[in-house]
Amino acid sequence: MPFVMFLFLFGLILLNVPVAFALFFTSMVFGLIFWGWNGLYVTFQGVWSLMNNWALVALPLFVFMSALLEKSGVADELFTTFYKLLGRIRGSLAVIAIILGYTIGAMSGVIAAAIASLALIIYPLMVRHGYDKKLAIGSILAAGTLPQVVPPSFNMIVYGSVAGVSVGKLFAGGLGVGTVMALVFSIYVLVWSHLNKDKVPVFAEEEITLKEKIISLKYLIGPLAIILGVLGSIFTGIATPTEASGVGAFLSLIYVTVRRKLNRKVMEDSLLVTLKVTSMACWIMAGGSAFSSVFSGIGGKRLVVDLLMSLPAAKVTVLIFSLALIFFLGMFVDPVSIIMIMTPILTPAVTNLGYDPLWWGVAFTSMLLVSYLTPPVGLGLYYFKGAIDEVSMDEIYQAVLPFIVLQVIAIVIIILKPEIVLWFIKTLSRGG
Amino acid sequence: IGGQTQPSETQTAPTETYEFKMATFYLAGDPGFEIAQHFADTVEKMSNGRIKIEVYQAGELGFPVTEIVDSTANGVVDMAIFYSSYLASQDPIMALSGGKPGPLSNPYEVFFQVKGVEDLIKATFEKFGVVYIGPMIYGEPEILVTTTPINKLDDLNGKILRSSGMAAVFYNTLGAQAMMMASGELYQALQLGTIDGLEWTDYTADYKMGFHEVAKYVLEPTPGVNLHSEATIHAYLIINPAVWEKLPEDLKEIIRAANMETYLWGSHYVNSLNREYRTKWVEAGATITRLPPEDNAKVIETAMGLYVEYAKKSPEAREYVTRLVEIWRELGHEDWANALDAALKQG
Amino acid sequence: MYSTLIITLVVVYEVGTRYFLHRADSRAIFVSVWLYGMLFALGGAYTLREGGHVSVDIIYRKVPETLRKILDIVDIGIVFISGVILVLVGAPIAWRSFMIREVDSSLGIVFAPPIWWYKWVAVISVVLITLQTIPMMLEKIKQWR
Numbered sequence A: 001m002p003f004v005m006f007l008f009l010f011g012l013i014l015l016n017v018p019v020a021f022a023l024f025f026t027s028m029v030f031g032l033i034f035w036g037w038n039g040l041y042v043t044f045q046g047v048w049s050l051m052n053n054w055a056l057v058a059l060p061l062f063v064f065m066s067a068l069l070e071k072s073g074v075a076d077e078l079f080t081t082f083y084k085l086l087g088r089i090r091g092s093l094a095v096i097a098i099i100l101g102y103t104i105g106a107m108s109g110v111i112a113a114a115i116a117s118l119a120l121i122i123y124p125l126m127v128r129h130g131y132d133k134k135l136a137i138g139s140i141l142a143a144g145t146l147p148q149v150v151p152p153s154f155n156m157i158v159y160g161s162v163a164g165v166s167v168g169k170l171f172a173g174g175l176g177v178g179t180v181m182a183l184v185f186s187i188y189v190l191v192w193s194h195l196n197k198d199k200v201p202v203f204a205e206e207e208i209t210l211k212e213k214i215i216s217l218k219y220l221i222g223p224l225a226i227i228l229g230v231l232g233s234i235f236t237g238i239a240t241p242t243e244a245s246g247v248g249a250f251l252s253l254i255y256v257t258v259r260r261k262l263n264r265k266v267m268e269d270s271l272l273v274t275l276k277v278t279s280m281a282c283w284i285m286a287g288g289s290a291f292s293s294v295f296s297g298i299g300g301k302r303l304v305v306d307l308l309m310s311l312p313a314a315k316v317t318v319l320i321f322s323l324a325l326i327f328f329l330g331m332f333v334d335p336v337s338i339i340m341i342m343t344p345i346l347t348p349a350v351t352n353l354g355y356d357p358l359w360w361g362v363a364f365t366s367m368l369l370v371s372y373l374t375p376p377v378g379l380g381l382y383y384f385k386g387a388i389d390e391v392s393m394d395e396i397y398q399a400v401l402p403f404i405v406l407q408v409i410a411i412v413i414i415i416l417k418p419e420i421v422l423w424f425i426k427t428l429s430r431g432g
Numbered sequence B: 001i002g003g004q005t006q007p008s009e010t011q012t013a014p015t016e017t018y019e020f021k022m023a024t025f026y027l028a029g030d031p032g033f034e035i036a037q038h039f040a041d042t043v044e045k046m047s048n049g050r051i052k053i054e055v056y057q058a059g060e061l062g063f064p065v066t067e068i069v070d071s072t073a074n075g076v077v078d079m080a081i082f083y084s085s086y087l088a089s090q091d092p093i094m095a096l097s098g099g100k101p102g103p104l105s106n107p108y109e110v111f112f113q114v115k116g117v118e119d120l121i122k123a124t125f126e127k128f129g130v131v132y133i134g135p136m137i138y139g140e141p142e143i144l145v146t147t148t149p150i151n152k153l154d155d156l157n158g159k160i161l162r163s164s165g166m167a168a169v170f171y172n173t174l175g176a177q178a179m180m181m182a183s184g185e186l187y188q189a190l191q192l193g194t195i196d197g198l199e200w201t202d203y204t205a206d207y208k209m210g211f212h213e214v215a216k217y218v219l220e221p222t223p224g225v226n227l228h229s230e231a232t233i234h235a236y237l238i239i240n241p242a243v244w245e246k247l248p249e250d251l252k253e254i255i256r257a258a259n260m261e262t263y264l265w266g267s268h269y270v271n272s273l274n275r276e277y278r279t280k281w282v283e284a285g286a287t288i289t290r291l292p293p294e295d296n297a298k299v300i301e302t303a304m305g306l307y308v309e310y311a312k313k314s315p316e317a318r319e320y321v322t323r324l325v326e327i328w329r330e331l332g333h334e335d336w337a338n339a340l341d342a343a344l345k346q347g
Numbered sequence C: 001m002y003s004t005l006i007i008t009l010v011v012v013y014e015v016g017t018r019y020f021l022h023r024a025d026s027r028a029i030f031v032s033v034w035l036y037g038m039l040f041a042l043g044g045a046y047t048l049r050e051g052g053h054v055s056v057d058i059i060y061r062k063v064p065e066t067l068r069k070i071l072d073i074v075d076i077g078i079v080f081i082s083g084v085i086l087v088l089v090g091a092p093i094a095w096r097s098f099m100i101r102e103v104d105s106s107l108g109i110v111f112a113p114p115i116w117w118y119k120w121v122a123v124i125s126v127v128l129i130t131l132q133t134i135p136m137m138l139e140k141i142k143q144w145r
């Protein structure tokens, strides 16, 4: 029965029901039938627990920072500068998006914040400069999922405490996966750009003089100072990552004011975008919380255990089944719930077969990252659409496909060459 | 599949089975969760399968841990284990029956104390709409993990410490700064020095959170002179009143007995684990210290200030605190008993 | 809308006092969480009006006009029903919270702020969403004719 829930949800979403309410409505229908009136209680609690989620305070702050930089024109200056400097490398803006996603990863683990921020700052610019829409969407989405593996990663902390493995080592492994993925994405972007010259423009060599390049460097100072301010406040221990997003918003506000680019319209537009994106993302997450509670409450967990038990205990079958299951659940259920529900079930099954528990933790969290992007139910896709309304869901779906393949390739690399992840763990973590 | 098999109306059928949902505030990796699971297994065995209990992790059913009592009262879950400090500010008895400063340091002393005030705890849970069964999970005295050595109480001055509940009150009284932080940010906050230390739980849980990787100093309580958090009851078993009423007497007795057995089994379990993990802390290079004896008086004095404050909060709380004098005396903690007696007469 | 600005200032204040004055002000974290919660929850109705709640239109865009009109009504109806149920379930929860004047216990007696009002924020948010569906529904029905 719990799996019928997925079909029901799937149907509603395809009928164009707003995703947040498709999640709520499905939870209500199944909660009422299989749990009784009391099952409805958890749907309201979904809203309440989201309202008390401390980590998500970073979401409006991040989005506000990005919206402010974009609406004031500062982001435009910044990326035009990058473009001038690296303009001859075809696809450079998309690579910058990936690097920025990686950098945001070091500041936060809130995917909604990363995807919405990247979409707000870079997407309009890429399109204005004549980049292929699909390349722009795809690279931003792929980059936006990196914060989930680049430390700090809340998912890994939850996995670490449930599975009882070192958080520090998971972080090191996550950095490994994040690096492999960022490299794979960048290589793809560069190669694709090279093969599709008509879709990815460059500045002609003579267009920009060296002098112009040097002058344009001044636009880098402010935004880089903001990034350094955020990263610096985290790594010197002044602020927690959540707080650092406030520092970032504050610094952006100061910078935009100093540059005399702050006016009523910029301010109000930025605040309105922040309100809409935050609200859209959080109502989806609240619905997701309701959904996973009902799934768990009506026996979803037991069903998974039964399925796992029915498998032949061969090494590869269990591993593939586990990864597939994570992927499947990841399409509908929020990552933290999946980690909580599935870690106690899957982790012993996998590690009993001789797999390294740390490596498996890293593979587990990386697999969750793929489900953010897979159509039709991919939270990451919704966050993008929420931030950039003018693209259609069709375009997003098509744009993201190659990057899903790349994510899977990166994960296969990790599976076949576990020593990459283990190398990062060994090199970067001390003690314990 | 799934869902709850509602017991049929025919009360006489001996083969009637019950499926209960039980909420906890632990994640699955926590020893507390294993103890709760032990309870579920024991009940199933003792009842010959007539009761099946599905144990849920913290937040798994969507409500925050602070809503466990409300969810049990409303029948969203049938039963739960609950850490009463989650309602510390709602009712002084909830605060007192959770962690607090005091002389207790082992499962029997804790059990002895609960028995002495059980009527008050029971009435308080009833006020919140649930049936109190008894203490299920014993909690070891908690440790303070810091990045710089704390050798005496004065060293706490000005330190920024993540802590909550009574511990927060205690540290603030001693000149430290208690602050709150999302649990997901603690590891990095310690690592990067955003906070100077934290009070989470015992050696086991702190190790599992990885804190030994980023903080090398541990202040552990001196037996008989605990800091903020004495050995305590981590979780009480509570049940929805309607569910409890419907259960036949023999099954009620099975639940009570299984709960007692679980308390004993679990106490031994967490106690052994805590020793094992203390060794792991040492192996990871941690320096473990205790407060010097001359600080004992200061700890007791600070604790008394808190007890007097709580005694003022309600007649029941005053009754609870007053009974502690005799309880502590019977357990042989004369200095605490005398101090509390004097403080109550003064305040 | 302006609560984002206030959250920014509150968080900067929190970080600043801790780092420069070595004082941890725990009130700041409560205030910033409440402001964030109010922002997203109360913003739900506005976002609905602006069409900001994302939906998947791949099939919708390919079906005939009449079917699309039916879907419009079904979709907004599902939002309406979800809203009504959330209100029905949430109101008693918020009411009980009010009756016991619920406070937050995280910091013991150091700081125990009332939170019953915050539960009403959740209820009011879903009431607003539900109310917002009514003009939207009427609009769609008008188009139908």
Ligand code: NA
Residues within 6 Å of the ligand: A104, A105, A106, A107, A108, A109, A110, A146, A147, A148, A149, A150, A151, A152, A153
């Ligand atoms: Na991250």
Ligand code: NA
Residues within 6 Å of the ligand: A330, A331, A332, A370, A371, A372, A373, A374, A375, A376, A377, A378, A379
């Ligand atoms: Na997906």
